[in-house]
Amino acid sequence: DTAVSQTPKYLVTQMGNDKSIKCEQNLGHDTMYWYKQDSKKFLKIMFSYNNKELIINETVPNRFSPKSPDKAHLNLHINSLELGDSAVYFCASSQDSSSGGALQYFGPGTRLTVL
Amino acid sequence: GQSLEQPSEVTAVEGAIVQINCTYQTSGFYGLSWYQQHDGGAPTFLSYNALDGLEETGRFSSFLSRSDSYGYLLLQELQMKDSASYFCAVQPGGSYIPTFGRGTSLIVHP
Numbered sequence: 217d218t219a220v221s222q223t224p225k226y227l228v229t230q231m232g233n234d235k236s237i238k239c240e241q242n243l244g245h246d247t248m249y250w251y252k253q254d255s256k257k258f259l260k261i262m263f264s265y266n267n268k269e270l271i272i273n274e275t276v277p278n279r280f281s282p283k284s285p286d287k288a289h290l291n292l293h294i295n296s297l298e299l300g301d302s303a304v305y306f307c308a309s310s311q312d313s314s315s316g317g318a319l320q321y322f323g324p325g326t327r328l329t330v331l
Numbered sequence: 332g333q334s335l336e337q338p339s340e341v342t343a344v345e346g347a348i349v350q351i352n353c354t355y356q357t358s359g360f361y362g363l364s365w366y367q368q369h370d371g372g373a374p375t376f377l378s379y380n381a382l383d384g385l386e387e388t389g390r391f392s393s394f395l396s397r398s399d400s401y402g403y404l405l406l407q408e409l410q411m412k413d414s415a416s417y418f419c420a421v422q423p424g425g426s427y428i429p430t431f432g433r434g435t436s437l438i439v440h441p
Binding site: 260 | 373
């Protein structure tokens with residue numbers, strides 16, 4: 217059983233398009249996250265979301281928006297894609313607690329290429 | 332904000348022991364965790380330290396000194412499959428959300 221799954225695994229698209237990446241976790245966790253990993257492997261958190269609050273990294277452009285239909289899903293929608301958005305996007309989940317937050321389960325990643 | 336420093340690359344030979352250091356600056360502190368990521372793969376959790384001392388999990392151990400804002404990951408009996416990137420991540424006080432370091436690329440030679 218896959219704990220955290222993402223689709224699609226690869227996404228190639230043109231500049232200016234709008235795209236979505238889906239994420240689902242079956243661990244019963246309270247909190248889900250989106251990370252961006254650039255070509256230098258820097259893991260930057262974009263969003264943290266649970267049923268109580270959405271925490272947004274203030275450096276994330278508002279073209280990026282998380283959408284959570286329920287506790288097990290957190291999708292990432294990106295408007296007006298730019299070349300600099302090319303990266304690997306990871307979804308993750310954890311329990312909503314201090315020590316629990318340290319143990320994050322990551323999805324397999326979505327490699328986004330913007331042409 | 333938080334900042335973490337770890338070496339960008341470490342090389343070692345199979346069977347050896349290697350230590351990857353991580354120093355951090357943060358307002359408040361909950362804990363320090365370590366993740367492993369193979370090329371093309373996802374980060375996977377290795378260990379977590381909230382208190383000073385050594386935590387051992389098989390060939391991997393992690394150490395924390397809160398007074399020195401310092402931790403390390405110790406890998407023993409290195410194997411080729413240990414070649415990967417290793418990230419330390421710190422949880423600042425008041426938040427369960429970790430901030431990741433830039434990662435250390437470990438290259439294990441035969």
